[in-house]
Amino acid sequence: MSIAAWVAHRPSPACASIRGQGKPNIPRPRILPVRESDCLVAELRGLDLRYVSTKFSDYTKTPFFQDPGPATDEAWEALMAGMLIRVTAEELSPANQSSILLPQDSNQLAWLGVYHDLHCINTLRRWIHRDYYHPNLTGAEFNKFQAHTSHCLDMLRQTVQCHADAYLMTFRWTDSEPKPAFNPAMPRRTCVDFDLMRQSLKPRFVGLEEIQGLKNPLMNQGM
Numbered sequence: 001m002s003i004a005a006w007v008a009h010r011p012s013p014a015c016a017s018i019r020g021q022g023k024p025n026i027p028r029p030r031i032l033p034v035r036e037s038d039c040l041v042a043e044l045r046g047l048d049l050r051y052v053s054t055k056f057s058d059y060t061k062t063p064f065f066q067d068p069g070p071a072t073d074e075a076w077e078a079l080m081a082g083m084l085i086r087v088t089a090e091e092l093s094p095a096n097q098s099s100i101l102l103p104q105d106s107n108q109l110a111w112l113g114v115y116h117d118l119h120c121i122n123t124l125r126r127w128i129h130r131d132y133y134h135p136n137l138t139g140a141e142f143n144k145f146q147a148h149t150s151h152c153l154d155m156l157r158q159t160v161q162c163h164a165d166a167y168l169m170t171f172r173w174t175d176s177e178p179k180p181a182f183n184p185a186m187p188r189r190t191c192v193d194f195d196l197m198r199q200s201l202k203p204r205f206v207g208l209e210e211i212q213g214l215k216n217p218l219m220n221q222g223m
Helices: 003-009 070-080 089-095 113-128 139-163 194-200 208-212
Strands: 051-054 085-087 108-110 189-192
Touching: 070 113, 089 108, 113 139, 189 194
Parallel strands: none
Antiparallel strands: 051 189, 085 108
16 A cells, blocks of 8 residues: 555554444444555655644744744744755656656656645735735736635645544634634644654755756746
């Protein structure tokens, strides 16, 4: 089974030990086998995926959604550092993919889907604060950014549906709302150790200088 198929259908490490301890009349979720024809996913050699118990934090307590400014931007830059990586043609082959060639070693340019998702979240954050990040837009520029944010929103929608997070969320009563309100108290989650994963990608990082040296063969470079 491919790495991607195993990840999608593995028992959750935090929950596997208590499976079957519930009431016998409650059926367990069915995990259907993956068809080989559906496993069109690139596989990266040396990618470390370890799962750890994680407590989510409220947005007010993270550096990523504070008021727009240098500190918030630096947090995002650090989070996105190393997002562009080099991959081989053989690694892209299972997904029938190809990409731009990198002149240094003839590998190809890529990024993990998680980094595209983070890029989209940051794009939406910047669009919310467009008076700060995109002041004095022309009509054409506004339409371009609007299309980009729509793309990001729908890509995130599809990603969320693809992963179909099955953790249960709860509700509570408050003294200010007549209807049930979302309970912000989150359960612990089983998550990829993001720092370990990123560390394992370090040998593949593509630097800014190499990116800036790429030339588009479809454009007249003399113009």
